[in-house]
Amino acid sequence: MGRSGSCCVADVADLSGGEHLFKRTTSVCPGCLRLLEVDVVIRAGKVYFRKSCPSCGLSEALVSEDARYYVRAYSFARAGTEPLHYSQQAEHGCPTDCGVCDEHEQHTCLPIIEVTDHCNLECPICIVNNQYSTHMSLEDFHSIIDGMVRREGTCESVALSGGEPTSHPQILELIRIAGRPEIGRVVVITNGLRLGRDRAFAEAIKKSGAYVALQLDGFTADAHEKIRGRDLVADKDAALGALKELKIPTQLVFVATRGANEHQIGKAVDLLLEEDHILSLNFQPAAFTGFGGGKYPGDPMDRLTIPGVIQRVEEQTGGRLKKSDFFPLPCSHPQCVSLTYLMRMEDTSYLPFARFVDFTRFGTLLRSSATLPANAEIHEALHDVIHDVFARQDEIERGPEVLAALRGLLLQMFPDRPLTAREQVRIGEGRAKSIFLHHYMDRHDFDLERLRKCCHHYPQADGRVMPACGFNMFHRGAAKGPDTAVAEFARRAPNGAGRSLRVVQGT
Amino acid sequence: MSGGLLQGRVALVTGGSRGLGRAICRVLAREGAAIAFNYVKSEKQAQDAVRELRESGTRAWAFAASVLDKSAIDAMVRTVEQEAGPIDVLVNNAGVGQVVPLALMEESDWDRMMDTHVKGAFLVTQSVLRGMIRLKRGRILNVSSLAGVKMLQAPVHYCAAKAALKGLTEGLAKEIGRYGITVNCIAPGILEEGVSVNVPQANREEYLRHCALRRLGTLDEIAEVVAFLVSDRNGYMNGATVVVDGGV
Secondary structure, eight states: OOOOOBOOGGGGGGOOSSEEEEEEEEEEOTTTOOEEEEEEEEETTEEEEEEEETTTEEEEEEEESOHHHHHHHGGGOOOOOOOSSOSBOOSSOTTTTOSOBTTOOOOOSEEEEEOBSOOSOOOTTOOSOOOSOOBOOHHHHHHHHHHHHHHHSOEEEEEEESSOGGGSTTHHHHHHHHOOTTEEEEEEEEOSHHHHHOHHHHHHHHHHTOEEEEEOOOSSHHHHHHHHSSOOHHHHHHHHHHHHHTTOOEEEEEEEOTTTTGGGHHHHHHHHHHOTTEEEEEEEEOOOOHHHHTTOOOBTTBOOOHHHHHHHHHHHTTTSSOGGGOEEOSSSOTTTEEEEEEEEOTTSOEEEGGGTOOTTTOGGGOOSSSSOOOSHHHHHHHHHHHHHHHHHTTTSTTHHHHHHHHHHHHHHHSOSSOOOHHHHHHTTBTTEEEEEEEOOOOTTTOOHHHHHTOOEEEEOTTSOEEEHHHIIIIISOOBTBTTOOOOGGGOBOTTSOBOOOOOBOOO | OTTOTTTTOEEEETTOSSHHHHHHHHHHHHTTOEEEEEESSOHHHHHHHHHHHHHTTOOEEEEEOOTTOHHHHHHHHHHHHHHTOSOOEEEEOOOOOOOOOGGGOOHHHHHHHHIIIIIHHHHHHHHHHHHHHHHTOEEEEEEOOGGGTSOOSSOHHHHHHHHHHHHHHHHHHHHHGGGTEEEEEEEEOOBSSGGGGGSOHHHHHHHHHHOTTOSOBOHHHHHHHHHHHTSTTOOSOOSOEEEESSOO
16 A cells, blocks of 8 residues: 555645545544544545554544545634633643633534433444433533533524433423523434324423424334334334424434445435425434444445535435535534535525535535524625625526525515524524534544534533533543443543543554 | 726716716716616617717717616616626616695606606616626716705705615615725706706706805716716725715
């Protein structure tokens, strides 16, 4: 495996044969979880980490199925936003000081509060590490919400997760506590089993005003069995039926897994576009970490990554969505999330924003939010877009129709009356939908620079706010399955101090 | 003319076949601009104006199109862009005059006055603006009146329409300044020709008593200011209303 040179953004289009060193970064050994400096190499149009561990030897992992996408994504990187307060001071470095420390490069866009570690499924692809021991107390939950508001001021969304959050005996009370004015929407991330079976509960969720993020990884028994451990077709149908009937605002979460459900990606997109109450779709290429995922028989050299899922979206939607409709999310690390917004046209069809918005110029519109909030920043950006479309309407696909839809969007989102903080978040719903792709990391593709920019955080009762992938892999163990020890560098000495970090230099 | 204020520019002047509009066309042409204008009724004068402009070496076009006919305006603008190139300068000059007291003013009088001045300026501006945003530059000048910025003895619908043009100027200047397009307004006093000929003698004498220069203005004096206002030399003025009244 010889190297034939290094490359940069400018010349990636010219890459052909051979192997090219793109950059170096910090990852971990998939065997012993030691921090390693690794080569990021491009070979045959794909991107790999090449690792050399003094204990475990050489290894490689696929990081991106499309080198052009990977390299171009870096051009979308932009500086993060600091939280109002940090929970930790940097002392030993990343990821030991997680909490987040003042060296973290992004505030919390999406707090994910794990309200229970009980679950009614044991998924072969589960990325957390349920202990079946605790439901979070109302007091701790209160404290977490207070802490989030203190650190962030306002939050567009707060997600309640687990375990299975609907197994928490006081889930409705938790939703009520989270429903304070500083928080735009409360989202319950659920497998949907209880929603489909317990009508009174579904009605209570509707009444609570919460949104539901429904785990929906496919439409066939075999897909569910491979990913969730058993046939859930009837359960998912029941949940979808309840959500539709009650018009509960819904997000779909689809863990895209090689050899399991990758052929059903287009059908998930169809469902998003067909149902008014479904606001967004979140594809998560499978990460091989956690209670189930750490043992999942996935091949780190042949797995789905963000551009691979986008490719399947294009193939399976008959071109209604194209690869060029998706852009890296600038506020997180650009390799973590990709997204597209879809605008509802006057004829009720949907058109990707990318068909009429140049996101390289209007990056403000690329946000870590399922819908567009009615704030001053979006107002300004929309005006820019409107003028741009107005001037170029003869060149743009369905130009006059786009202008008509933008007019409707603008008038709905910015009515001639003051909006509450909650209304600002919610008022654009129905006019635009979104598709997100979020690739959580595992021991194979872990990249420390991605972790430092992470904006999906697990707030803890002790006041820490843990970036998702670092927490899943290192701080609660299970990087290689349920029996994985907590990584040495993530442990804290009895006196509260962390251990010094030591990154093994690559050879 | 080489080296003029508007060398190589393309200007569209509404109501350019006669009166102040024609004078503006003539001066902008002298400064190097290619000229397009519209007219509604005065075809003979329009033909004369085009001939005069062309004889002086100017590329010129006249269009029989009401400023209230959106499709005709759009067609005119597209034709100018195809024939002459992107429009750099728009002068919203088209207007009408009518001397009638409020007590006798009919609803149709009001609508005609407001439509011609205000809606007409809106429709033509909207059509031209597409190209200007693409160019990331442009000069828009709205021809208002002293009657729109000061309390004068003038018909109220005329005063209201001309004052509306000042508001249009300021709102639009704020909205599209980000594209390097400036929007300004000129407010002439009473002139010797043009719509001013409708001004009753008593009002004219009253005006002269308050005018420091003790005379009416001329069409060319206004047109000369217009030429500067729409030129690149006038780069930082935006949202302004320039009063040209001899000092009233």
